[in-house]
Amino acid sequence: MAGGTSTPGESVLSRSMRLLSAFDADDPYLTLAELSARGGLPLSTTHRLARELTNLGLLDHGRDGRYRIGVRLWEIGGLAPISLELREQAMPLLMRLYDATGENAHLAVLDGHEALYLIRIMGPHAVPTLSRMGGRHPLHTTGVGKALLMTRDEHWLDRFLAQPLERDTTHSITDPAELRAELNRARVRGYATTREEMTLGNVSIAAPLPAVPGLPPAAIGVVTHLDRADENRLAPLVIKAATAVSEVFASARS
Template sequence: MLGRALGLLRAFTEDDDPLTPLELGRRAGLARSTAHRLVAELVALGMLDRLPDGTVTLGSGLWELGELAPLSLRMRERALPHLQTLYEATGENVHLAVLAGTDALYVARVTGTSSIPTVTRMGGRLPLHTTGVGRALLAGRDEEWLARYFLIPRERETTFSLTEEAPLRAEIERTRSRGYATTRQEMTLGNVSIAAALPVVAGLPPAALGVVTHIGRADEGRIAPLVVRTAAAIGAALAAH
């Protein structure tokens, strides 16, 4: 039953308006009666909120629980002042992501009116091979992990995306040797990402910090040292607590 309830919750996507219990059940592969019963229970528990027209959304109780997770209390809250400082120094999108399976899960971001639009959002996932933070995370994996990773097909997000193992391994080695990763127009045309991994912190997943800017103003020589220093500062702040 717990798995079915979780299936209902995961049936929501970032593009959804409120959904009917019937639509939720259809997405989760549940019978109509089962979906209605579970929706009622989740509403009672605060995991779903019911609107006056009978549709439902993810509930405030679910958000409240999520804010108790270590990624919120330990990582995001202590990293945000450093992200803000990096944003003030660059004026560009600043992202913090963690390794989640074979994806980069975005847990914090700071952006502004002059920052270039990106496809990232807090709580969203993007591929490791086409994002700066993802490539920085790949550089921290050992050979056993990478061997399994390269068995998985990788999609080409743009014409510039690296998907084959050999060029990706070359980029991983380049990242390791210089201490930061870059991607150029591999996730979104016109965008460049410069990222660095955070030091490993006990009790938290591997994490990386990145700046995304327009290719026309991507001053790697200026931005990369700022990113590397900020990643180290966040790691020290996390370790201190």
């Protein structure tokens, strides 16, 4: 997530945001030189800003000399309504889905052209997945992503499909016409599936939440292993959970 180069006159906040945005899940620890390079800021500016961000608790500076996102920033972030309300309200219902299935249970919302994961429940017997709370994944290769696509109109899909679809595995659907046909099938039966389209061996089953005014489109899904993917058993549980979470969201807003 390297940024561009700083422009003269750019504000302190904008430059600080370059530094905060330099971190990602693959590289959560960065040296001053890495921060400087990724943020596109001179070393002296980076040093001064990083020191102040550290004093404020937005960054932490480890004994190894590397910077990381600070505990205080994590804590403030937890006050975003998406976490404080949506995630907390949905959690018991996602746990109910977990209780009934023992599988990975996910809640994601649409953000731009990606699925942003609000909840990822991973039990001790669940298959490994790449997802995590606060993580992002493609719409066309994940169960919750396809469920989110089910809620989009043709105009939105036209724009989405104007960009090339990346291939995560040999099973990923990257042909726009094929994906549209897949979404139509999903809409008819009320849920989406993926078969090894993101991770080999994994199958997902997901359903969109009935829309709630004022909230972003959201979806719930489970991820299981190919060998135990019982679609007929799991799909009704997923749809039931999606409906229940939507009702909780709606009643909290009325």
